[in-house]
Amino acid sequence: MHLRDATPDDADLLVDLLLEAFNWTGEARFTRNDVLRDPHTVRYVGGWGRPGDLGLVAVEDGQALGGVWARALPADEPGYGYVADDVPELGLAVLPGARGRGVGSALLAGLLDRARDAGWRAVSLSVEDGNAAARALYERHGFVVVGRNGGSDTMLRTLQPARNARADAGVAPA
Incomplete structure (x- = not known):
């Protein structure tokens, strides 16, 4: 399996x-x-590829296994997991035949790395009550509940700036 940009x-x-x-x-x-047809749901993917959109697709043997995507939505047209205009909302899905193989975790980790590298301060999402598998995945990746919208929790993952590789290696700055 490999990840590619959406x-x-x-x-x-x-x-x-x-x-x-x-x-x-x-x-x-x-x-x-x-x-x-629903203006609320299509805002997550309609016109995909506009500036600021970020997404990854997991592929194996030329077949898509799943994907993760994030897009900033404004307060006057929020998504289900809206937190702030500068906090993109994330969507993730793995196709049924690929579930339970770590695809979702790889996609989520990849998107969080790309979002951090892009300078995003955080990402949010919405997870419905009862979706224990998704909730556990998000919690393992550092998401915390910050709000409630109907029968769903809004979760947030704050992103730290990418660390300096030289400092991580114990090398003093030049």
Whole structure:
């Protein structure tokens, strides 16, 4: 498995992954048309690839296994996990056949590294009550509950600036 950047060519894949995230119970609570027609849900992936969008796709043998993406949403058009205009909201989904193999953890770690490198101060997300697997993944990666929206918790992961590799190695600055 390897991770690659999500590009505008991945727009359909991201819609499918968003649908997977919304239907995490295995029950078809939402359809693809529901996602595309609802102005609230489509804001997570509509027009993917605009400035500031950040995403990764996990691929194995030419097949997508899952993806993670983040986009800043403004206060007047917030997502379910809105915290602040400068805190992008994250979405993540792993396709059913690839679950339980560490794909989600690899995607999340990769996005957090990229977000930190991009200078983001934090990322947020929303996790529904009952989605214990996702909640455990997010908690393992340092997310904490900072709010509540209906039957979901808003979680936040603060990002520290990338550390200086020379200092990490015990080398004095030049």
